[in-house]
Amino acid sequence: MVLANPIIETATEAEVARLSERAWCKAVNWAAVNSPFYRWFYRRLGVKIETVIDAESLRANVPLVSKQDILQFQEEFGGSRRRSWAMDTRQVHLTSGTSGAGREVHFRTQADLAAMGIGAAYALVWAGLAPAETFMLNFPYSQTMGGPSFQAFCDAAGVIPVNGFAVAGAERLQQLKRFQCAGMSASPSYLQRLTVLARENGFVPSQDAPCLRTIVLSAEPYGLAWAQDMEDFWGAKLAEAWGATQTLGWAMATCERGAIVRSSSGSATHGVFHSFDHRYKIEVLDEDGQEVPPGDTGEIVVTTFRSQGLPAIRFRMGDRIRRLPANDCGCGRPFACYQAGTVSRLDDMIKIKGQNVWPSAVDAIVLRGPVVGYMARIYTDGHGRESVEIALELDETLIPDPHAFCLSLKDQVTAVIGISVEVRHGGLGSLPEQYGKTRRWSDERSVQT
Ligand SMILES: [Zn+2]
Numbered sequence: 148m149v150l151a152n153p154i155i156e157t158a159t160e161a162e163v164a165r166l167s168e169r170a171w172c173k174a175v176n177w178a179a180v181n182s183p184f185y186r187w188f189y190r191r192l193g194v195k196i197e198t199v200i201d202a203e204s205l206r207a208n209v210p211l212v213s214k215q216d217i218l219q220f221q222e223e224f225g226g227s228r229r230r231s232w233a234m235d236t237r238q239v240h241l242t243s244g245t246s247g248a249g250r251e252v253h254f255r256t257q258a259d260l261a262a263m264g265i266g267a268a269y270a271l272v273w274a275g276l277a278p279a280e281t282f283m284l285n286f287p288y289s290q291t292m293g294g295p296s297f298q299a300f301c302d303a304a305g306v307i308p309v310n311g312f313a314v315a316g317a318e319r320l321q322q323l324k325r326f327q328c329a330g331m332s333a334s335p336s337y338l339q340r341l342t343v344l345a346r347e348n349g350f351v352p353s354q355d356a357p358c359l360r361t362i363v364l365s366a367e368p369y370g371l372a373w374a375q376d377m378e379d380f381w382g383a384k385l386a387e388a389w390g391a392t393q394t395l396g397w398a399m400a401t402c403e404r405g406a407i408v409r410s411s412s413g414s415a416t417h418g419v420f421h422s423f424d425h426r427y428k429i430e431v432l433d434e435d436g437q438e439v440p441p442g443d444t445g446e447i448v449v450t451t452f453r454s455q456g457l458p459a460i461r462f463r464m465g466d467r468i469r470r471l472p473a474n475d476c477g478c479g480r481p482f483a484c485y486q487a488g489t490v491s492r493l494d495d496m497i498k499i500k501g502q503n504v505w506p507s508a509v510d511a512i513v514l515r516g517p518v519v520g521y522m523a524r525i526y527t528d529g530h531g532r533e534s535v536e537i538a539l540e541l542d543e544t545l546i547p548d549p550h551a552f553c554l555s556l557k558d559q560v561t562a563v564i565g566i567s568v569e570v571r572h573g574g575l576g577s578l579p580e581q582y583g584k585t586r587r588w589s590d591e592r593s594v595q596t
Contacts, residue, residue: 281308288313394451400420
């Protein structure tokens with residue numbers, strides 16, 4: 148077992164809990180005094196910050212913050228004007244803006260830039276990467292935080308970044324080989340795309356990329372059968388990490404046990420996320436704002452201990468996760484445990500014909516084998532009925548009968564979501580390439596429910 152931080156990772160749970168409580172209270176008090184947004188937000192709500200002295204008083208007195216609150220502040224004060232910025236701003240990052248609700252501007256101070264890669268470096272060290280090994284980055288570099296944070300965490304972990312995102316897929320395969328990458332990062336949908344491309348190009352990982360040992364997933368949920376296929380094809384163990392712009396990088400990751408745990412019988416279960424509890428306070432809350440018990444699912448609410456430009460203080464992430472009992476992983480680290488592979492957006496749930504449909508459930512069935520990607524459309528047909536159409540991008544060279552494949556997939560999706568769907572397909576290049584959290588589902592119903 149390789150430790151990223153021997154002092155924290157061998158501490159007791161009680162020691163980490165004490166440290167976390169102190170840091171949580173300190174972060175709230177710091178933000179109330181120093182952050183333009185929180186000064187505005189707490190004054191408006193009449194929060195008496197001097198009453199916050201421990202976890203109990205914090206929970207009772209400090210309200211949750213949402214994306215809408217930050218957007219409102221930035222609208223009132225001009226999100227791109229300096230007077231609403233933190234002092235000492237050195238970089239600005241936009242959120243990815245996939246929810247259609249606007250993009251927050253996040254300010255990074257010099258201290259933020261120094262802290263940005265540290266949390267995520269745990270994920271790389273736990274995934275088994277050593278200093279001076281090469282790691283391919285597949286998320287694009289833009290005005291979002293992804294680019295700088297990926298470079299920063301490679302720096303913090305001592306691994307050498309290979310900027311795969313700067314070239315097309317076929318060239319990335321060549322770079323995996325040329326630079327003998329020991330690992331790479333990818334969203335599940337991009338990994339699926341790269342896998343199809345590899346098969347099509349006769350790229351055999353055991354021969355062409357024998358150094359590849361780990362693939363660190365993030366940004367999307369995925370199915371267990373797909374994950375097993377990926378490990379078998381690439382000859383690499385899957386790891387996973389979770390984080391966002393608001394959390395200044397990854398805030399939880401799987402340890403050396405990986406993103407899926409395989410039994411000797413061939414079955415698999417989702418692995419365990421550990422939150423970095425000395426750097427973040429993670430709460431998992433139900434609709435009434437109460438902490439859910441282990442085994443239950445709720446919304447992730449985050450407080451950052453190391454952000455200054457725009458800290459997250461009890462920030463509602465809009466992501467749902469399943470909490471697990473303490474030490475569920477069994478590795479002995481004193482960090483809280485959550486289920487990997489299944490984090491999904493709360494606002495992703497779509498009601499179709501009165502049924503709650505989670506697109507991630509469809510992802511788990513569809514994104515496999517010859518399917519490079521898919522897009523789904525909910526629409527009202529000529530008879531006023533709600534209908535769902537799934538358009539697949541298929542590598543038709545990998546299957547003998549694409550029509551039979553689509554029919555089989557239609558039955559599988561219908562069985563899982565309880566709603567009949569239509570499936571059509573096109574060849575390679577028939578859909579736009581998707582990265583990260585790009586929405587696959589569009590709602591074109593004349594009357595939305
Ligand atoms: Zn563990």
